[in-house]
Amino acid sequence: MASTTPPTRTANAQLTRRSFLESVSTGWFIFTAACIAGLSATARFFFPNDLFEPPTRFKIGLPENYAPNSVDENWKAKYRIWVVRDGEKIVILNATCTHLGCTPNWLLTEGKFKCPCHGSGFYRDGINFEGPAPRPLERFKLSLAADGQIEVDKSRKYQKELGQWNDPDSFLKIS
Amino acid sequence: MEFAEKIKHFLDWLLGPVTFFLFSVIGFGAMIAFRGWWTRTPVALSLFGLSVVVFLLSMTDAQFRVIIEKPDNIPIVIMLCSIGFLLWLAFRKMAINDGLIEQGLPTIEARESKKRVMCWPDLIYSEFLIAILVTIALLWWAIEIKAPLEEPANPAVTPNPSKAPWYFLGLQEMLVYYDPWLAGVVFPTLIIGGLQAIPYIDMNTKGNGYFTFKERPFAITVYLFGFIVLWVLLIMLGTFLRGPNWSFFGFFEYWDIHKLTSLNNVNLSEYFWNTWLGMPLPENIFLRELPGFAVVIFYFAALPPILANTVFKRFFIECGFIRYNVMANLFLFMAALPIKMALRWLFNLKYIVGIPEWFFNI
Structure with missing residues (x-):
């Protein structure tokens, strides 16, 4: 009756050196393939089919629509800009605080932009004067389109501390 | 009334x-x-x-x-x-x-440590009771007080005021006085690293337990x-x-969005060149920020030896050179926050070193 003893581990194992290497290589191949598939899916994730980004070039109407010495907030929600006009110059201010990127508010009665996050304040021309913001608000490029409207180009910005506010593209003279 | x-x-x-x-x-x-x-x-x-x-x-x-x-x-x-x-x-x-x-x-602790209590019923019983009470309190809180949910996020609208989670409000307050790279990166790292370093700095064996x-x-x-x-x-x-x-508001003050506070902040370079010397700011950035660099270098390089010869004399002898300098610098970094707060509030000092051209402000 010795032959009916329950099979031991060694008797059960059909594992030869060759079959061990085969199964390990198959497993390793599947693991590598899964990793590559997962990584490519992750990489694909960074290139979505649809981007909800507002255009960087857009028209904001005729210069006459903007009253002298005013800050226009109508485009803030859509394009995150302010249109600021003093006497004969129009500039486009980026509505992003230069401290940590919150959106400041225009306080009409005080005549200043004020950031709700850390209290940075900017004059109407965008120059920082209170709170922690280290530099003035950035300006965007603007020009007159063929149909007489102002065209803003958000892909080009002008920073005062780099002396770029003298660039003729950073403001629009109105005769 | x-x-x-x-x-x-x-x-x-x-x-x-x-x-x-x-x-x-x-x-x-x-x-x-x-x-x-x-x-x-x-x-x-x-x-x-x-x-x-x-x-x-x-x-x-x-x-x-x-x-x-x-x-x-x-x-x-x-x-x-x-x-x-x-x-x-x-x-x-x-x-x-x-x-x-x-x-x-x-x-007290030496006396108490000689006493013994039974795990059951003394410990388990009170733990169980407290667990029930805390559960009841949390349930009541969750039902009675509504979560402050707001409208979907919009990059063009920042709530006013915009507050960090409560445990980060200290950090947010630091950000009012220091540049983001300091208040958001260097100081938090030093807080965590400094707390971890305490056991290695501390030479006092007393007060254990x-x-x-x-x-x-x-x-x-x-x-x-x-x-x-x-x-x-x-x-x-x-x-x-x-x-x-x-802005600052007292407990009983109405949160007026138009509250006027004069916060015309001035950099140390402007104080030094414009106010004290009556000159325009120098063109050269390094020359312009020279007083600020001098203050910072004095603070971190000269103060530790000065303190070692005066108030920290005993620490210096006990700790040795390296340990003392780690301790003194951590101490000075910690003191830098209230110092800057006081300077901002009293003198409207904005930055000691202010180089917005390179995003480097202290």
């Missing part, structure tokens, strides 16, 4: 930035200096009763109630109460133990200053005293 209004105005004045911080520091010093007096049960109970009365009277004020009853702020009220209780408990034991040690008697103040006055004072004044009180300041446009 007139009288109540006057008290409210006085308290609002007391909660202005300069007075709030000044009296916090004075109160902190008094808490340590008079620990034997205020921790005695009748005094502590009277202080507690007084604060409850002031709190309840304040609740009759509409503005105060609005701030206190915000769902976001209720945990902070609870936290302030529990911190007050724990401070009392620790200082009470410190005061008693210091007296016992002076007389050569064993400390029992409360004592007299045997470790420096360690306890510095730690509690960092925790109570520079963390808990800044959370309180950020929660209750910062309103729209991140």
Whole structure:
């Protein structure tokens, strides 16, 4: 009756050196393939089919629509800009605080932009004067389109501390 | 009613930035200096009763109630109460133990450690009971007080005021005084690293397993200053005293979005060249920021040896060169925050070194 003893581990194992290497290589191949598939899916994730980004070039109407010495907030929600006009110059201010990127508010009665996050304040021309913001608000490029409207180009910005506010593209003279 | 209004105005004045911080520091010093007096049960109970009365009277004020009853702020009220209780408990034991040690008697903890209690029923029973009570309280809280949900996020609209989660309000307050790379990166790293470094810096073997103040006055004072004044009180300041446009508002002050505060901030370079020397700012950035660099280099390079020869003489001898310098620099970094806050509030000083061209401001 010795032959009916329950099979031991060694008797059960059909594992030869060759079959061990085969199964390990198959497993390793599947693991590598899964990793590559997962990584490519992750990489694909960074290139979505649809981007909800507002255009960087857009028209904001005729210069006459903007009253002298005013800050226009109508485009803030859509394009995150302010249109600021003093006497004969129009500039486009980026509505992003230069401290940590919150959106400041225009306080009409005080005549200043004020950031709700850390209290940075900017004059109407965008120059920082209170709170922690280290530099003035950035300006965007603007020009007159063929149909007489102002065209803003958000892909080009002008920073005062780099002396770029003298660039003729950073403001629009109105005769 | 007139009288109540006057008290409210006085308290609002007391909660202005300069007075709030000044009296916090004075109160902190008094808490340590008079620990034997205020921790005695009748005094502590009277202080507690007084604060409850002031709190309840304040609740009759509409503005105060609005701030206190915000769902976001209720945990902070609870936290302030529990911190007050724990401070009392620790200082009470410190005061008693210091007296016992002076007389050569064993400390409270040494006596208690000889006592034994049964795991069942003493420990499990009270744990079970507390678990039930906490569950009931949390359920009640979750049902009764609604989560402060807001509309979907919109990059063009930042809520006013925009507050960090309550445990980060100390960091947000730091960001008002220092540049993001310092207040958001360097200081938090130093806080975590510095706390981890304490066991390697601390050469005092006393105070292990029992409360004592007299045997470790420096360690306890510095730690509690960092925790109570520079963390808990800044959370309180950020929660209750910062309103729209991140302006200061007293407890009883209406959160007026048009509150005017003159905060014309000036860099040290402008003070130095324009105000004191009557010159225009130099074109060269390094020359322009020379006074600021001099101050910073003096602060971190010259102050440690000066302190080692004066107030920290004993530490320097005990700790040795490297350990002392790590300790002194961590200490100076910690002191940099209240120093900058005071400079901002008193002199409208914006940055000591201000190079916006390179995003480098101190």
